[in-house]
Amino acid sequence: MKNLTFALLISLIIQGCAPQRNLVYFSNLPNSTNEKIQRAPELKIQKNDQLSVTLTSLNTDYNVLFASANANNSNTPVNGKAGFKVNNAGNIALPMVGEIKVEGLSLEEAQALIIQALKRQIKDPYVDLQLVNFKVTVIGEVNHPASLNVPGEQINLLEALGMAGDMTVFGKRENVLVIREEDGVRNMTRLNLNDKNVYDSPYFNLKQNDIVYVEPDKAKEKQVNPNQNLMPIISTLVSAAAVILTVVLR
Known part of the structure; x- marks a missing residue:
């Protein structure tokens, strides 16, 4: 019985040590800060504008x-x-x-x-x-994915996410992909919105026709794939059965 209790205790400790998601934007930002604002890049006219x-x-x-x-x-x-x-x-x-x-x-x-x-x-x-057709597209783990018409000549990443209803709790704030095409070349970069230094990225201020993709975390993947949901349960049952069998045989 002591072995069974010990095994269950270890199981609870392992579950408690599971990595926790950071859902706070700019979580490393101090309570008070004074930083120089980065100017948005000047808009350049492109084909199909x-x-x-x-x-x-x-x-x-x-x-x-x-x-x-x-x-x-x-x-x-x-x-x-x-x-x-x-x-x-x-x-x-x-x-x-x-x-x-x-x-x-x-x-x-x-x-x-x-x-x-x-x-x-x-x-x-x-x-x-x-x-008049400045637009950006926000897809993935946001509440209202859409192509957004921008009423002006500039928009930053936070504003675009706000127009798309913000990220869901499953969106990876530390891994937001921005896709940009310029002069026939497609560039892609990943931004960490938990980090205040994201303000310094040239991709923080979006350009016309940029695509923002918010990747889902593994918790969302488990919800979508029922087989993955069953695996932890099956693993726990097998471990419990093994512990019980060990106790009985002793």
């Missing part, structure tokens, strides 16, 4: 022409806004000026380039340029 180009000038006919072309060039308005699509050559085709190369430029650089082209035909044109 959708740009809203609004012209304001003294010539109302030109203004209407731009507004009409802006609407007609977009089959899928985003957030109620239409726009000119950046083609595979990295250009947008605008009324009166034709195709302009905008890929790789910031919005300010592209805006200045369009204004310079329009000045050849219009006096004192003003152009408002916006990216």
Whole structure:
């Protein structure tokens, strides 16, 4: 009987020593801190981006022409806004000026380039340029996985997770995968959201078309696979039977 009690005690100790999940974001952050904020990278225009180009000038006919072309060039308005699509050559085709190369430029650089082209035909044109299809995709162990339209020009990882309903308790906060494609190259990195140093990663501030994947932990895998749920029970029963058999034989 003493052997059986000892075996059960050892079993409880082993279960108590099982690794515990850290569900706290930035758990190594001190109670008070003063750190320099990392600036979000400047947005660069990419192929397949959708740009809203609004012209304001003294010539109302030109203004209407731009507004009409802006609407007609977009089959899928985003957030109620239409726009000119950046083609595979990295250009947008605008009324009166034709195709302009905008890929790789910031919005300010592209805006200045369009204004310079329009000045050849219009006096004192003003152009408002916006990216209307900035989206990121959040999948995996979050409450509301989705492709998220970003109402602005920047979003960080925490904001994207918040828009997706935050991670479930099964999401690995220490192993969040960010997938990014730039210049035809796919880059992937894993971020640890338990660590405050994640702020310093160039992947903390997301770019358009980034994909965030939250990996499930082993507890979720056991829920999905019933055979794995049975294994600990079977192992415990076998161990208990072995202990009982040893006691009886003695």
